[in-house]
Amino acid sequence: MGKKDKVQKTNAARQLDRMKADYELIEYAVEDGLNDGISVAEKTGQDPRLVYKTLVSTSGAGKYFVFVIPVEKELDLKKAAKAAGEKRIEMLHLKDLTDVTGYVRGGCSPLGMKKPFPTFIDDSGKALERMVVSAGRRGLQMKLEPKVLAAAADAEFAPLVK
Numbered sequence: 001m002g003k004k005d006k007v008q009k010t011n012a013a014r015q016l017d018r019m020k021a022d023y024e025l026i027e028y029a030v031e032d033g034l035n036d037g038i039s040v041a042e043k044t045g046q047d048p049r050l051v052y053k054t055l056v057s058t059s060g061a062g063k064y065f066v067f068v069i070p071v072e073k074e075l076d077l078k079k080a081a082k083a084a085g086e087k088r089i090e091m092l093h094l095k096d097l098t099d100v101t102g103y104v105r106g107g108c109s110p111l112g113m114k115k116p117f118p119t120f121i122d123d124s125g126k127a128l129e130r131m132v133v134s135a136g137r138r139g140l141q142m143k144l145e146p147k148v149l150a151a152a153a154d155a156e157f158a159p160l161v162k
Contacts, residue, residue: 037071
């Protein structure tokens with residue numbers, strides 16, 4: 001685990017520590033502009049197929065859902081709604097992201113949000129030994145087993161991408 005001890009902990013990392021979960025924190029340089037998932041994969045030296053992004057959606061009336069999908073893919077809103085058991089969902093407006101989750105764009109982790117929300121990980125994650133997701137701030141990722149992420153986030157695996 002080594003490196004995680006030298007980095008300032010985030011809520012997501014503290015949640016994994018409480019579970020005594022095995023994970024690795026990976027820092028990367030953040031430029032003024034936002035880094036997309038592909039560039040984050042390059043900066044961290046990770047295979048882009050292992051790097052997943054965290055998207056937050058709503059079905060209205062204060063109902064929020066979290067979707068974790070490969071950075072190279074796009075969320076299929078119909079599949080996401082089906083997974084969530086909703087008629088339809090839409091992406092959360094960026095201006096509402098921090099108020100709802102406590103995180104900023106580019107640093108939104110599926111773990112350690114202000115409140116736990118129903119969370120879904122794309123089925124493709126089940127086949128991976130380890131995956132990489134945001135650790136809760138820009139410039140910090142975490143690498144862990146998909147089953148550990150699913151347990152920590154109380155998440156389900158589902159088909160979510162186009």
